[in-house]
Amino acid sequence: MPQLRAYARSRVPNINDADDLVSKTCVRVLEKQQQYNPAKPLIAWAIQIMKNISIDDYRKQKPLVGEIDPNTPDVFSNPGTAIDIERLLHQLPMEQREVLMLSGIGYRYKEIAEQLSIPTGTVMSRLKRGRDTLYDLMNFEGERS
Amino acid sequence: MIKLTDELLMAYVDAELSEAERNEVEIALANDAKARDEVERYRKTRSAIDQLANILNEPIPDGLSQTVHNDNQQFNVIESQNKAKQATSWLAIAASLVIGMTVGAGSMNYFSADTAQDTNAIASYKIAELSKALEASNIEQSKLQEQVIVAEKEAQKKPVENGINNIFPFKLVSKAIDNGAKLSLDMQKNIVAELNKTAPPATEVSSFSKLIKRSKDNSLISNASQYETLGDLQLTEPERDYLVSNKIKSVVGEFTYLGKKCRLFEYQQQPKTEVSLLIACRDGSGEWRFVHGQ
Numbered sequence: 389m390p391q392l393r394a395y396a397r398s399r400v401p402n403i404n405d406a407d408d409l410v411s412k413t414c415v416r417v418l419e420k421q422q423q424y425n426p427a428k429p430l431i432a433w434a435i436q437i438m439k440n441i442s443i444d445d446y447r448k449q450k451p452l453v454g455e456i457d458p459n460t461p462d463v464f465s466n467p468g469t470a471i472d473i474e475r476l477l478h479q480l481p482m483e484q485r486e487v488l489m490l491s492g493i494g495y496r497y498k499e500i501a502e503q504l505s506i507p508t509g510t511v512m513s514r515l516k517r518g519r520d521t522l523y524d525l526m527n528f529e530g531e532r533s
Numbered sequence: 534m535i536k537l538t539d540e541l542l543m544a545y546v547d548a549e550l551s552e553a554e555r556n557e558v559e560i561a562l563a564n565d566a567k568a569r570d571e572v573e574r575y576r577k578t579r580s581a582i583d584q585l586a587n588i589l590n591e592p593i594p595d596g597l598s599q600t601v602h603n604d605n606q607q608f609n610v611i612e613s614q615n616k617a618k619q620a621t622s623w624l625a626i627a628a629s630l631v632i633g634m635t636v637g638a639g640s641m642n643y644f645s646a647d648t649a650q651d652t653n654a655i656a657s658y659k660i661a662e663l664s665k666a667l668e669a670s671n672i673e674q675s676k677l678q679e680q681v682i683v684a685e686k687e688a689q690k691k692p693v694e695n696g697i698n699n700i701f702p703f704k705l706v707s708k709a710i711d712n713g714a715k716l717s718l719d720m721q722k723n724i725v726a727e728l729n730k731t732a733p734p735a736t737e738v739s740s741f742s743k744l745i746k747r748s749k750d751n752s753l754i755s756n757a758s759q760y761e762t763l764g765d766l767q768l769t770e771p772e773r774d775y776l777v778s779n780k781i782k783s784v785v786g787e788f789t790y791l792g793k794k795c796r797l798f799e800y801q802q803q804p805k806t807e808v809s810l811l812i813a814c815r816d817g818s819g820e821w822r823f824v825h826g827q
Contacts, residue, residue: 390589397588473584492585497549512540519543519578526581 391493395435398489399442401478409445413438432503439486439504476525484518487511535561537568546575 392413396406416437417424424433473492477485490500497515501508535541535557544550545558562568796813 390591393591394585394588473581476581477585488582489585491547492582493589494586497544497547512544516540516543519575519582522578522581523574526577 391431392434392438394489394493395438395486396442397474398477398485399438399482401474409438409442412441416441435503476522479525480518480521484514484521487514488518488522491515537561537565537571539571542568542571543575546572546579 389410392410393406396409396413397403400406400409413434417434420437424430477488480488486504487500490503491497495503497508497511500511504511535554537558541550541554541558545555550558562572
């Protein structure tokens with residue numbers, strides 16, 4: 389569950405929307421349970437489903453990134469810290485974001501490659517590009533604060 | 534001299550390199566200030582993205598569990614086993630375990646003789662239980678895999694089907710180890726016993742070596758040390774001849790396991806072919822018994 393929440397947060401910036409995505413994913417996992425291939429870990433399958441849902445929703449322009457209710461907690465999970473990594477993350481393109489998130493929560497390169505069905509080389513180049521941009525963003529933030 | 538590309542340096546910082554590669558990079562870094570700066574940049578971004586792991590420690594918000602309870606639907610899952618030879622498929626058992634898990638389930642007593650013989654496992658659950666199972670499966674992953682391995686062993690005690698003899702599940706053990714499983718004392722004992730009897734494929738052996746390397750603080754596995762060459766082992770002449778004639782290239786490590794001295798060797802069938810790993814354990818009579826890679 390925590391891994392699902394984390395991955396959801398890389399897909400959508402708003403915490404509430406991310407948690408909605410998680411519960412949608414749980415429902416879909418149950419609906420499609422007959423298709424579950426036990427050869428793979430359940431979490432990997434759930435993450436794949438989550439990715440598909442978020443892509444579908446984005447295409448249908450569902451309000452995943454909706455109007456921001458001033459009362460909902462936003463993605464600034466650590467207000468007051470020098471660098472709010474999640475906020476910076478959402479300034480990156482999706483493909484880099486998801487790789488950085490999975491890496492951040494402990495996935496190894498090979499595991500990220502398997503999860504996203506991409507070659508390890510692609511994982512590394514996305515990770516590198518993401519981190520290069522992140523570094524620049526972090527320095528920019530550092531100058532501002 | 535190794536070429537220090539950006540991606541190599543990133544992999545170095547992320548501990549994705551083999552020990553040999555790491556050593557080469559460190560040697561090259563000593564002479565390359567620009568590369569050292571790169572390494573620093575990667576270290577900074579590494580610490581930043583590691584903070585994302587804080588999400589994993591957040592409590593599941595009430596809103597999410599509430600939604601999950603409200604949906605409260607009941608599903609029946611019928612896990613049908615495939616064919617006769619898959620009748621005790623650990624994969625199906627694992628799936629049923631995850632899907633059927635409830636909080637505080639403790640021992641599900643899944644491994645009773647009847648259920649193991651069943652060709653269908655029926656699990657019913659609610660969405661709330663699934664989310665807990667997902668959560669639990671993350672935390673309990675290694676315990677789950679241990680149970681899976683135990684189940685496989687239980688299955689081995691059943692009469693064989695179609696004359697197929699179930700061999701010791703080194704693949705499962707490898708998978709469990711690769712996924713970070715901590716093996717129970719009993720399982721570790723089983724592994725050593727099997728190693729003395731059977732010949733696992735080289736890939737399984739290398740996973741066992743990961744376990745050993747990872748378990749340096751495990752009180753059962755003590756005196757682990759790394760060696761570079763056969764010379765470091767201080768072998769006698771006949772021992773060295775024996776090793777060389779068995780195409781032993783070098784020794785990776787030595788450790789004591791449950792009082793037994795074990796060594797991990799690199800073995801190469803032919804020059805320029807793939808190197809595989811062997812474990813040799815010294816038995817009660819002082820004899821070294823090799824387990825050969827395939």
